[in-house]
Amino acid sequence: MTATDTTPAALGTEAAIAAPIVPIQTRSERPWSFEPADFGVPTGREVNWKLSDVRRLAPLFVDEETETGEPGIDYDVAALTERGLLVESSGHDAPVRGEIFRPEDVVSAIAWQRCANALHVRLPEGKEQAEPAIVRLHGTGADRHANAHIVIEAMPGSIGTVVLHHSGSARYAQNVEIVVRDGARLTVISVQDWQDDTVHASAHQAVVGEGAFLKHMVVSFGGGVVRVNPSMRLAGHRAEGEMFGLSFADSGQHIESQVFMFHEGTETRGNVLYKGALQGIGARSVWVGDVLIGRDATGTDSYEKNQNLVLTDGARADSIPNLEIQTGDIAGAGHASATGRFDDEQLFYLESRGIDEEEARRLVVIGFLMEIVQKIGVPEIEARLAEAIDEELRRGAGLAPASKAGA
Structure with missing residues (x-):
């Protein structure tokens, strides 16, 4: 095990008995191993x-x-x-x-060892891709x-978008390694549109070079348990990163993202915004956001926000947002x-203009989530997600205002 290790095995039996195990306090100290x-x-x-659904x-x-x-x-x-x-x-x-x-949990380490050959997508140096590269x-x-x-690699000066679109049913462990070379501008979009019996755990790790830009998006609608944990290291001078997320959890679904943005270079810029909606018994979303501004990351400008509509x-x-400076x-x-719940003032405004309550609620939710979609x-993905949001809402038609359920 590399990096900080405070397990009894690492300490030795006698040391473990003599000294209490100190839990890992910061995201940057998390151990890793292949x-x-x-x-x-x-x-x-x-x-x-x-906060994960370890049973499923x-x-x-x-x-x-894996089976042959x-x-x-x-x-x-x-x-x-x-x-x-x-x-x-x-x-x-x-x-x-x-x-x-660097694998940071057992699922990621297994995926590393058991997948001998990688799928490597490379955007050519100095070229702009007119159409997104979609991996279905x-x-x-x-x-x-x-x-x-x-592996997703944007060569110096390249511009483009890579989409990972997931569908069907699976038990799927996935590692995604993203390298944005100096001066490149890359957008990576991971769409989880699974069937409800899917279990999916994914670790995305990215590094952004000097003067480069990465927009990373996680969109999760389908699946029984979906755990997509992205991390981004702004390594170069004036590197920029945006991390956006959108989720809609129905009854029995568990959708999770543990997000990490590490400002390492000087004058880096970072923005994190995740939004989620939940409806139905047992619908669960988990968001943990960690931002680390390193010792040498002078001139950093960083902000992270998570909003959920129950x-x-x-x-x-x-x-759980965390900030370490x-x-x-x-x-x-x-x-x-x-x-929180619906905004009563927004509902009153819409209803006062002749819109019935159910349609008013639908419009409020769509308006809340479309900030990320846009x-x-x-356009193809934006249109599909707008349809998916509408389908989710109509599936839970007649949403009544919640009374006291804890969020």
């Missing part, structure tokens, strides 16, 4: 698992060969091959793979286990979190 055995099986008491995620904790025969995930990358955007990536030592990626990943069955490592009784949203020479830093910049 070996699954170094992590052990999560119990739900660990800092990065305590348990199949992804097993380190074993029909693959758990079908990849549709024919269009990328035609455009020359795919790069051969065979073996764990392939170029770029592992350049910045379709799960072939909830009983099929699949592991994946995906539509019915029986739904729960957990929201190691230098006082910054332009600004802040964080905010809010979870940041995507891909």
Whole structure:
């Protein structure tokens, strides 16, 4: 186990008895390893698992060969091959793979070990892609286990968008390694449009070079348990990063994102905004946002915010923003979190203009979530998500104002 390790095994039996185990206090001290055995099986008491649905995620904790025969995930990358955007990536030592990626939990370590070959998407140097590069990943069955490592690399001066679109059913462990070279401008959008029997855990790790820009978006609607944890390291001078998220959890769904933005370079700029809506018994969303401004990150300007709209009784949203600042020479830093019900004044305004209550509620939710949808910049995806939001709301038609349920 690399980095900070305070487990009894690391301390030794006698030391563990003599000294209390000190929990990891900051996101930057989290240990990492490429070996699954170094992590052990999560119990739900660990800092990065305590809000997760470990019972339903348990199949992804097993380190074993996946079944032979029909693959758990079908990849549709024919269009990328035609455009020359795919790069051969065979073996764990392939170029770029592992350049910045470090597994921080057992699921990520298993995916690293069990997926020998990566899917490597590269945007050519100095060129702008007129159309987004869309990778369609379709799960072939909830009983099929699949592991994946995906590399997205934007070469210096390149401009483009890469979309990971997930559908079907699967038990899917996924690593996504994102490298934005100096001067590049990249947008990465991960859409989780799974069937309700899917279990999906994904770790996205990104580094942004000098004068480069990365917009990272996580959009989660479908799936039984969806855990997409993105981290972004603004390493270069004047690197910029935006991290946006949108989720809609229905009855029995667990949608989670633990977000980390690390300001490492000087004069970096960062913005994090995640929004979620929840309806139905057992609907659950978890958002943990960590921002670290490093010792040398002078001139940093950073802000993070999470907002959740709870539509019915029986739904729960957990929201935990954290901000760690190691230098006082910054332009600004802040964080905010809010979870609540419908705004009665907004409803009154709409109803006073002849709109019935159900339609008024629908318009309020759409207006709340569309702020994120409109940041995507891909008309095809924006239109599909607008339809998905409307479908979710009509599925829960007749939403009544919640009385006292805790959020």
